Amino acid sequence: MISLILALAFAGMQDMPDTDSAQAVSEAAPEQPAPEPQRDPVTGELPVDPYEMSDAHAGATPFAGTGMRDAFHGQDGIRRVVNTMVDRATNDPRISEIFVSHDLVRLRRTLFEQFCYILNAGCTYTGRDMASSHRDIGLQIDDLNILVENLQAAMAQEKISFSAQNRFLSKLAPMKRDVVTR
Amino acid sequence: MNRLIDPVRIACILVLSASTLATSHAQDLRNGGKLLLTNGVSTIEGSGGGGLATWSTIAGNATQEGIGAQAHGTVIELPDYNWTSYGIALGFFDRVELSYARQNLDTIDIGTALGLGRGYTLNQDIFGAKVRLAGDAVYGDSMMPQIAVGVQHKRSSDDAVVAAVGGASPNGTDFYVSATKLFLSHSVLANATVRFTKANQTGLLGFGSATDTSHKPQFEGSIAYQLSRRFVVGGEYRTKPDNLAIAREDDWVDLFAAYALTRNVTVTAAYVDLGSIATADKQRGALLSLQAAF
Incomplete structure (x- = not known):
């Protein structure tokens, strides 16, 4: 029950791509924040793997x-x-x-x-x-x-x-x- | 009787293949996904098409993900006749279409002239099947049309009249191949169909004559312009055999406007010129068709 609430709260907090939920909950502790993707402060976009552009x-x-x-x-x-x-x-x-x-x-x-x-x-x-x-x-x-x-x-x-x-x-x-x- | 293929056997094979398809898709059917108006308008012979001309489109609103259905009722008011048709068609996975239509031609006063009695009505049942072979009428290569083949097995209910006017048989089967494409860059839909038939007035006056019982290629062309998502105007031309000695038969022409009132209901109005029918010339009038599709 508590983990469910935590998971829901966590899902509502941020919009990072899906990760393993058990891992996500354990890493949601305030001492050790997850290395989550940061939106670019200028474009507001999440980082993507490099690719050739054309x-x-x-x-x-x-x-x-x-x-x-x-x-x-x-x-x-x-x-x-x-x-x-x-x-x-x-x-x-x-x-x-x-x-x-x-x-x-x-x-x-x-x-x-x-x-x-x-x-x-x-x-x-x-x-x-x-x-x-x-x-x-x-x-x-x-x-x-x-x-x-x-x-x-x-x-x-x-x-x-x-x-x-x-x-x-x-x-x-x-x-x-x-x-x-x- | 020189039937190319037994139509009953064809129907059985088609029903079987359709039910096989249905079984394999039964897990997650998704119905009603076609874009507006891309199911066309049921023809007076019950197949999906443009009103008078048959198209390669599969009736009903379902795409390859589902099963669709379409029902139509059509009246044509002519100077000397009242024509009605109604029917249903099923579309399986945008691949196979099965259809049935009933045609009634009320001869009014011509019935008296022909010795049938006033208001004598000629009837026939039409059982149709169509298979899409290749292409996509909307998507894909802009020069690659949707291509389908089909059959229409027709059974006139008026054996005595058919014999009296010189028709060789009250039953007959048409075969056709059809290509349809929406040219989006011009908002134009074009269709070309070749029908192999010996039907006299689509079969209402039977099939063939004493001297000619062979299937002949006939052409059905449609061209339509999309004014909006809901509104299409266009014209059709359909050539017909001229087998009977006692009455000339002419090619058909229509100018139509079709409007999608909702995703499920399409109303079509047309000016039609059906030429000479059973000795009465200049049968020009109005067609009104109501279609419900799912």
């Missing part, structure tokens, strides 16, 4: 010209779309579980970079490629469709024309083979 990891070639950038209201609009989409997805009871152990600060940044790069709005993509970033998530096609709906709702809220929404989705649609893993 725009090719965005999974799609960017649009030519400025039409799509303008349709999405530039970087400000893209940032609003990404934030709205992540807010909706993480609050959507059908898929919110997927995001529980995720660094949402990093997710918002890398998604923004990916969308911004593909929409030719002046960004470099520094995230992982689609296959390795989704390998351990175990998404089903139903999850992806719900994510697409969340993205569509976010784009509609930004008042992006439906034809521009679909043009953007046409860049994302081929990524299904890397994103849906079961």
